Amino acid sequence: MPKQKIDRDDLLRSALNVFMKKGYYHTTVADIAEACGLLKGSIYHYIESKEALMTEVLEHLKKYYARNVFAWAYDEDYEPEDRLQMLASKAEEIFLDRHYGNFFVNVGMETRNSIESFHKPILGFFEEWIQALSYLYSFVTDEKEARLTAEMVVAEVEGAAVLSQLLEDPEYLKRTNRKIVDIYKRWKQKPSAAKGRSNQAENRR
Amino acid sequence: MPKQKIDRDDLLRSALNVFMKKGYYHTTVADIAEACGLLKGSIYHYIESKEALMTEVLEHLKKYYARNVFAWAYDEDYEPEDRLQMLASKAEEIFLDRHYGNFFVNVGMETRNSIESFHKPILGFFEEWIQALSYLYSFVTDEKEARLTAEMVVAEVEGAAVLSQLLEDPEYLKRTNRKIVDIYKRWKQKPSAAKGRSNQAENRR
Amino acid sequence: MPKQKIDRDDLLRSALNVFMKKGYYHTTVADIAEACGLLKGSIYHYIESKEALMTEVLEHLKKYYARNVFAWAYDEDYEPEDRLQMLASKAEEIFLDRHYGNFFVNVGMETRNSIESFHKPILGFFEEWIQALSYLYSFVTDEKEARLTAEMVVAEVEGAAVLSQLLEDPEYLKRTNRKIVDIYKRWKQKPSAAKGRSNQAENRR
Amino acid sequence: MPKQKIDRDDLLRSALNVFMKKGYYHTTVADIAEACGLLKGSIYHYIESKEALMTEVLEHLKKYYARNVFAWAYDEDYEPEDRLQMLASKAEEIFLDRHYGNFFVNVGMETRNSIESFHKPILGFFEEWIQALSYLYSFVTDEKEARLTAEMVVAEVEGAAVLSQLLEDPEYLKRTNRKIVDIYKRWKQKPSAAKGRSNQAENRR
DNA sequence: AATGAATGAGAATTCATTCAT
DNA sequence: AATGAATGAATTCTCATTCAT
Numbered sequence: 001m002p003k004q005k006i007d008r009d010d011l012l013r014s015a016l017n018v019f020m021k022k023g024y025y026h027t028t029v030a031d032i033a034e035a036c037g038l039l040k041g042s043i044y045h046y047i048e049s050k051e052a053l054m055t056e057v058l059e060h061l062k063k064y065y066a067r068n069v070f071a072w073a074y075d076e077d078y079e080p081e082d083r084l085q086m087l088a089s090k091a092e093e094i095f096l097d098r099h100y101g102n103f104f105v106n107v108g109m110e111t112r113n114s115i116e117s118f119h120k121p122i123l124g125f126f127e128e129w130i131q132a133l134s135y136l137y138s139f140v141t142d143e144k145e146a147r148l149t150a151e152m153v154v155a156e157v158e159g160a161a162v163l164s165q166l167l168e169d170p171e172y173l174k175r176t177n178r179k180i181v182d183i184y185k186r187w188k189q190k191p192s193a194a195k196g197r198s199n200q201a202e203n204r205r
Numbered sequence: 206m207p208k209q210k211i212d213r214d215d216l217l218r219s220a221l222n223v224f225m226k227k228g229y230y231h232t233t234v235a236d237i238a239e240a241c242g243l244l245k246g247s248i249y250h251y252i253e254s255k256e257a258l259m260t261e262v263l264e265h266l267k268k269y270y271a272r273n274v275f276a277w278a279y280d281e282d283y284e285p286e287d288r289l290q291m292l293a294s295k296a297e298e299i300f301l302d303r304h305y306g307n308f309f310v311n312v313g314m315e316t317r318n319s320i321e322s323f324h325k326p327i328l329g330f331f332e333e334w335i336q337a338l339s340y341l342y343s344f345v346t347d348e349k350e351a352r353l354t355a356e357m358v359v360a361e362v363e364g365a366a367v368l369s370q371l372l373e374d375p376e377y378l379k380r381t382n383r384k385i386v387d388i389y390k391r392w393k394q395k396p397s398a399a400k401g402r403s404n405q406a407e408n409r410r
Numbered sequence: 411m412p413k414q415k416i417d418r419d420d421l422l423r424s425a426l427n428v429f430m431k432k433g434y435y436h437t438t439v440a441d442i443a444e445a446c447g448l449l450k451g452s453i454y455h456y457i458e459s460k461e462a463l464m465t466e467v468l469e470h471l472k473k474y475y476a477r478n479v480f481a482w483a484y485d486e487d488y489e490p491e492d493r494l495q496m497l498a499s500k501a502e503e504i505f506l507d508r509h510y511g512n513f514f515v516n517v518g519m520e521t522r523n524s525i526e527s528f529h530k531p532i533l534g535f536f537e538e539w540i541q542a543l544s545y546l547y548s549f550v551t552d553e554k555e556a557r558l559t560a561e562m563v564v565a566e567v568e569g570a571a572v573l574s575q576l577l578e579d580p581e582y583l584k585r586t587n588r589k590i591v592d593i594y595k596r597w598k599q600k601p602s603a604a605k606g607r608s609n610q611a612e613n614r615r
Numbered sequence: 616m617p618k619q620k621i622d623r624d625d626l627l628r629s630a631l632n633v634f635m636k637k638g639y640y641h642t643t644v645a646d647i648a649e650a651c652g653l654l655k656g657s658i659y660h661y662i663e664s665k666e667a668l669m670t671e672v673l674e675h676l677k678k679y680y681a682r683n684v685f686a687w688a689y690d691e692d693y694e695p696e697d698r699l700q701m702l703a704s705k706a707e708e709i710f711l712d713r714h715y716g717n718f719f720v721n722v723g724m725e726t727r728n729s730i731e732s733f734h735k736p737i738l739g740f741f742e743e744w745i746q747a748l749s750y751l752y753s754f755v756t757d758e759k760e761a762r763l764t765a766e767m768v769v770a771e772v773e774g775a776a777v778l779s780q781l782l783e784d785p786e787y788l789k790r791t792n793r794k795i796v797d798i799y800k801r802w803k804q805k806p807s808a809a810k811g812r813s814n815q816a817e818n819r820r
Numbered sequence: 821a822a823t824g825a826a827t828g829a830g831a832a833t834t835c836a837t838t839c840a841t
Numbered sequence: 842a843a844t845g846a847a848t849g850a851a852t853t854c855t856c857a858t859t860c861a862t
Contacts, residue, residue: 023316026316110231155365159362163331163363175357
């Protein structure tokens with residue numbers, strides 16, 4: 001009968017979509033199986049448990065972000081300012097398309113008191129995001145302020161992204177992204193920029 | 206035996222705490238009953254269903270915010286700047302104590318695709334918050350920018366609050382609050398303030 | 411505080427109506443209490459249990475039938491034929507008004523394998539009905555045939571009454587009643603009537 | 616372990632037996648599961664809900680009657696009189712064996728004010744029965760009287776069947792069936808029979 | 821690999837009954 | 842008498858997981 005061989009990526013993508021739409025507890029294994037074109041019993045050929053699946057989905061998405069979004073921060077082919085722009089654009093795209101960016105917040109908040117194994121990838125996601133931004137801000141300010149700014153920016157973007165989804169208005173996120181890039185530009189032109197590493201050699205993490 | 210009387214406020218408070226800790230789907234009616242010192246069957250003396258209970262909790266908390274936090278925006282006994290400070294302090298207190306402020310985001314994200322009846326109080330909460338801030342910003346800028354600023358501030362605070370809870374670091378929220386108040390002060394001293402209603406009579410909403 | 415003193419007859423009538431409408435198992439004690447203008451807890455001042463209440467309702471209704479319907483069979487002030495007519499009319503009235511006549515069949519069928527204590531009044535009702543008719547038929551035929559005829563008539567009337575209620579068409583019952591009276595009249599004029607006690611002194615049961 | 620396969624027919628038969636014995640409301644899903652040799656959770660592999668199961672049982676039994684009992688009315692290989700005899704015999708057999716014939720009355724009366732979805736098969740059953748008898752009576756009388764007679768016969772048989780079960784005496788039903796066949800025979804020999812379609816070609820329904 | 825049957829541990833909810841006030 | 846709170850057992854239904862085919 002039908003249904004091609006199911007590859008792991010398809011499966012993780014399907015699972016992500018279902019978890020994204022319904023949250024962890026309200027998603028049933030049957031929902032996910034169905035999204036993969038399988039029956040409930042069959043999915044256990046691919047996964048060990050619902051919890052292990054979610055853990056894998058989280059790690060997968062984290063990697064995806066690292067490679068496709070945060071990586072821009074370290075791409076020396078572009079100016080730091082352009083990297084920030086790219087990072088923001090990419091993030092906006094992913095957040096607004098299917099709101100995947102909220103996944104970590106959603107799952108994190110829903111399971112923070114119940115499921116340990118989700119913590120690591122979730123915290124890891126935020127840490128990588130913050131580090132990418134810190135790195136970029138370190139071109140225009142000192143180490144410490146760069147970190148603080150990065151943390152604040154992540155908070156702002158997450159807040160805006162969540163409200164965009166909840167209030168069904170993409171403007172929250174779009175405005176925030178514009179603002180962040182603008183501030184960066186202005187900052188660059190100011191004396192405080194002198195503190196940054198802009199004229200030093202870049203040290204990769 | 207005194208058949209321990211339970212009052213509705215206690216019940217709603219207990220329910221809020223449990224829902225806050227475990228989310229909507231992962232909370233069982235028995236959890237809530239237990240938090241009230243009841244057996245699970247007994248709680249149906251007070252509630253019609255789990256869903257109705259959550260709806261009521263949301264409305265209750267919304268009212269609480271309106272009265273104890275957002276109301277400061279309209280208190281003419283204080284300068285607008287001080288009102289913002291009060292509002293921020295109050296919010297911070299409530300967010301950081303038990304993170305109640307995240308309740309609307311958490312429940313909203315978890316149930317946005319499944320439970321209609323939660324939408325109204327959740328959206329209402331954000332709208333009231335935005336309106337309170339809009340009102341304060343309208344003293345220092347024009348109507349439109351006041352609204353936009355309010356929206357952005359709410360997004361920022363929510364984002365910071367969520368990260369504070371998720372990363373277990375209160376600094377996210379505290380910094381954001383400080384920043385918001387600082388910006389307001391600086392704004393006030395600038396010419397753009399001339400656009401606002403600062404020198405007009407206040408028109409209550 | 412409203413609600414006059416509640417007398418037992420009111421209570422039994424209310425209970426009968428609710429049981430009639432919803433059957434035994436689907437009726438809750440709260441339904442009955444409400445029908446009496448009481449709260450659930452209060453009704454236990456009047457009844458011992460749901461089962462005991464139903465038993466009493468059955469006995470009450472049985473007595474009501476004995477006095478108001480079956481009694482006509484034994485009223486020497488009228489001709490046997492007219493007594494049958496009265497009995498049929500009365501039954502029709504009661505059956506069609508609120509279908510109380512079906513009560514015994516309904517409750518009987520619903521609980522025949524579960525609740526012993528209902529059997530007695532239910533069987534008693536049918537036996538009294540059959541006896542009343544037997545008595546009347548004994549004026550026009552012999553003892554044995556009178557009994558058989560009575561049994562058949564009861565079956566016919568019950569069947570018609572049930573279908574009248576189920577199919578919501580009173581004609582089933584009305585036609586059956588007409589037929590029964592007609593047959594009686596015709597029978598009376600035939601020689602077979604000679605077998606009956608019509609010319610003997612009546613022996614009360 | 617062969618994970619004992621249960622087929623739908625077995626399940627419906629088991630459910631019918633349990634519902635027959637205990638009525639709708641007093642039957643638990645666990646009762647039915649047990650009757651099928653399943654645990655209560657397992658039965659939801661086969662059914663959607665208790666209500667849907669009952670609906671299916673009713674429809675199933677209705678079809679069974681149509682095929683195995685009412686169908687005799689239209690079998691041109693036999694004389695109409697013999698068809699009536701067959702129909703009556705079959706019905707008697709089924710009614711008396713496990714009283715399945717009362718199922719429609721029982722369920723109908725118990726749920727008439729509460730469960731809509733049962734109405735259709737229940738009314739359908741009676742209508743098909745009446746139509747089968749109407750068809751047979753139309754050989755010995757005119758259309759209209761045939762219908763009236765059929766309705767009355769159904770009422771009589773149902774009444775007798777119910778009393779047979781309630782009073783635990785099969786004679787009620789047996790006598791009624793005998794009577795019905797006798798009347799048909801006598802009717803056939805009388806002039807009124809001339810009105811019927813006896814000498815016409817049969818028009819299948 | 822895929823399936824579908826089966827499981828068993830809960831989940832929400834109902835309800836007859838008790839009892840202190 | 843009436844109430845309303847509390848109970849706890851029962852009931853319908855869900856779901857992650859296992860397993861034979």
